[in-house]
Amino acid sequence: MTQLALVIDLNVCVGCHACVTSCKEWNTSGAAGYLSDDRPYDADPTGCFFNRVQTFEVGAFPDTQTVHFPKSCLHCEEPPCVPVCPTGASYKRAEDGIVLVDYDKCIGCKYCSWACPYGVRELDEHQKVMKKCTLCVDRIYDEKLPERERKPACVLACPTNARLYGDIHDPDSQVSQAIRENAGYQLMPEWGTHPANHYLPRRKTVIRIHADELQRADNPLKIDGKLPKPALKEPSLDDVTSW
């Protein structure tokens, strides 16, 4: 079974919102119709987005870290949003695990958004149907696109390569390896939703230096200065020539 997903590397994300804008651009131009965008240049702008980049501060000054945190539908493997939908408009595809909304069936009751703990479903205020990330289902299988572009728009847009895309059920995929080797984790594991999207944690690059690496092993008495120069025929202290 395939489960397509994103893996987002918080260690590399710089919070540039390129994924947000490219997502909006791609998904407002598709066959499903536009994404609402009201009063974009006025005092109270609002609109429907599939992807948001948020910013958190961890720790107290001066020991703080800024964490940029992109968030979109996690395509949960046990999606709580799907069984509650009364019309069957929300569904999870068996073939690739993408959770989708059928805009022609949705009655706009908002119940699925109540049932998603992550706040990633947004009702389109004009079309009055529930919308959310489709993992660019209208891109990734499009044979008219060159192979390397058959990826979600956000993944292609990310300038730091913080967004990886692939099948997390394939142990050899890039995403599975990234999760495995970099301690990838899921959001709010306490609700048993098993999100398919994973996040890679912030990682500090540290050099480990052991005490004996700071000392010259061949100078245990810490006597500095030039070593006595042995005569040419004598063995040297450390079995190499001293000159």
Next chain:
Amino acid sequence: MNPAFSVIFLTTLIGAGQGLFLALYTGQVYALFDLLPAQDSRSFYAVGSAIALAFLAAGLVASFFHLGHPERAWRSAAMWRTSWLSREVIVLPAFMGTVFLYGAGHWLGWQSPLFSLPGGYPVDATLLLGAAGTLLCFGLFICTAMIYACLKFLREWHTPLTVINYILLGGASGFVLATAFSAAAAPAASGFFGGWAAVLTLGALTSRGASLVRNTRLKPRSTLATAIGVRHPRIVQKSQGFMGGSFNTREFFHGRSKAFLGGVKWGFLVLAFPVPLLVLAAGLAAGSPAILGGAFLVQYLGLMAERWFFFAQANHPQNLYYQAIS
């Protein structure tokens, strides 16, 4: 959550209608066993059923205002295997149809006994319809309440008390309505309905009080640490990613002060329980349908406040992600 008036009207109106139907049928069963004087089937049961039906229909109409696409509402019967909302969508019309038949049966006098219970009590078609209606009525209470109680991360709702509250609050409201109605249509029975109305109101106060106490003790299971997966006790949001509002900031935040919430809480605790009880007692003593109708109205206002508070109090974990504009 941000309480939606369509849902507040839906749940309180159908609750009153359901309770009224239960009251009528209880009266009929008591009368069958000669515990109550029999009532006129047209002016009491048929008209009473019509009133119950009117409440249910009003609730149904209110529910359509909650939908983005009411014209597609028929689709929502599809997923009854998994969705409590879908089940409610099926049970509500089924119940309304049964109440209609029950009232019609009384109006048309379907009273020839079909068979007799041991002891010689005759069972007619209306009694069977009423039994079916009672089952559907409880089914509807359970569906309505489970829509909320089944969402496990809305922990204020995820408790059997939610189901009990819906049954008792709806029952109380319907029995108070039945008391007012019977004072006009069947004065001999109004004491009976008034007694049960008081019992149900006190029962509802107990269970609603219990859920209030339970909810004040809840500790949130999701925190910012689990929401973004950074293991640190001190995390603050600096930006939610956009400057204006969004669906997520409008649907899940009530935007009122703590004091306002407290006011609504005490408001409903007073308006839905002690005040209607006092007015009920006064109305019964005076035998006045108008005063008893007042008791129903006061309690209905209280129940609307109760429902508003029920929604507002639920703290959705998604709110963790929407704390700061920038």
